[in-house]
Amino acid sequence: MPTVLHQLPPYDFLPSLSPFCLKVHVALRLKGMAFTTRDTLFAKTVNPRGKLPYLVLDGEGHEDSSHILRVLDAKVRDGPKLFPGGGDVELLEDWADESLYWFGVYAKFEDPEGWQRLAPHFRRMFPAPLRLLGPTVGRRQTRAKLKAHGLTTRAPALVKAEFERHLDALEQRLDGRRFLTGDALTAADVGVSAMLAQLHPRVAPWWAARLDERKRLKALVEDVMRAAGVGVSAA
Numbered sequence: 001m002p003t004v005l006h007q008l009p010p011y012d013f014l015p016s017l018s019p020f021c022l023k024v025h026v027a028l029r030l031k032g033m034a035f036t037t038r039d040t041l042f043a044k045t046v047n048p049r050g051k052l053p054y055l056v057l058d059g060e061g062h063e064d065s066s067h068i069l070r071v072l073d074a075k076v077r078d079g080p081k082l083f084p085g086g087g088d089v090e091l092l093e094d095w096a097d098e099s100l101y102w103f104g105v106y107a108k109f110e111d112p113e114g115w116q117r118l119a120p121h122f123r124r125m126f127p128a129p130l131r132l133l134g135p136t137v138g139r140r141q142t143r144a145k146l147k148a149h150g151l152t153t154r155a156p157a158l159v160k161a162e163f164e165r166h167l168d169a170l171e172q173r174l175d176g177r178r179f180l181t182g183d184a185l186t187a188a189d190v191g192v193s194a195m196l197a198q199l200h201p202r203v204a205p206w207w208a209a210r211l212d213e214r215k216r217l218k219a220l221v222e223d224v225m226r227a228a229g230v231g232v233s234a235a
């Protein structure tokens with residue numbers, strides 16, 4: 001039975017607009033699995049709970065990137081054990097989803113420079129009849145989520161400073177370690193790398209440049225993407 005990853009559409013330089021979908025993409029590749037992708041901006045047409053990624057594996061549908069990685073661990077022998085049972089992996093993987101993720105959303109949909117660069121790509125992801133209004137409505141909905149999350153209730157300088165502190169904390173963790181929790185690649189590395197890879201220089205140059213300044217962290221993101229054979233084309 002074919003394995004199908006339902007995801008938000010790709011750009012011409014990243015496999016998906018959604019870092020959660022990218023995370024599953026990377027995990028499937030690390031596990032050596034053959035799969036196809038189906039792209040949509042309308043998550044509810046695939047998953048009644050309205051979220052992507054949604055993975056169909058052995059005829060069964062699975063939602064939520066963290067859950068999907070656990071399903072892959074349980075079902076697929078090859079590749080790294082993504083959740084080997086350590087507490088730090090659990091915490092970092094969840095922190096990447098629930099905190100780091102939102103900085104990427106902010107960089108693309110709230111930061112004026114990011115939105116100016118994202119908008120033409122985002123527009124092309126909509127079916128032709130929706131290209132005029134779709135991006136504006138999509139941005140409005142995304143900004144409402146950012147506000148509910150709390151990031152946009154702070155001044156931009158505070159958001160950027162907090163982002164840099166997070167990068168510094170990750171960079172420090174990599175002092176003397178190959179991966180974020182030790183010598184083996186885990187879901188923590190996959191999750192953090194997927195969230196940071198969405199800060200591509202072509203859509204979020206300021207944010208990508210801050211990552212470039214943290215050499216160990218930048219190398220980790222590149223290594224994870226390379227190990228997974230996921231194309232992230234350069235600026």
Ligand SMILES: N[C@@H](CCC(=O)N[C@@H](CS)C(=O)NCC(=O)O)C(=O)O
Binds near residue numbers: 018052065066
């Ligand atoms: N916790 C979920 C989050 C998934 C999620 O928020 N996906 C977003 C795309 S980045 C989505 O499907 N948004 C569509 C919508 O909210 O309408 C996971 O890890 O998969």
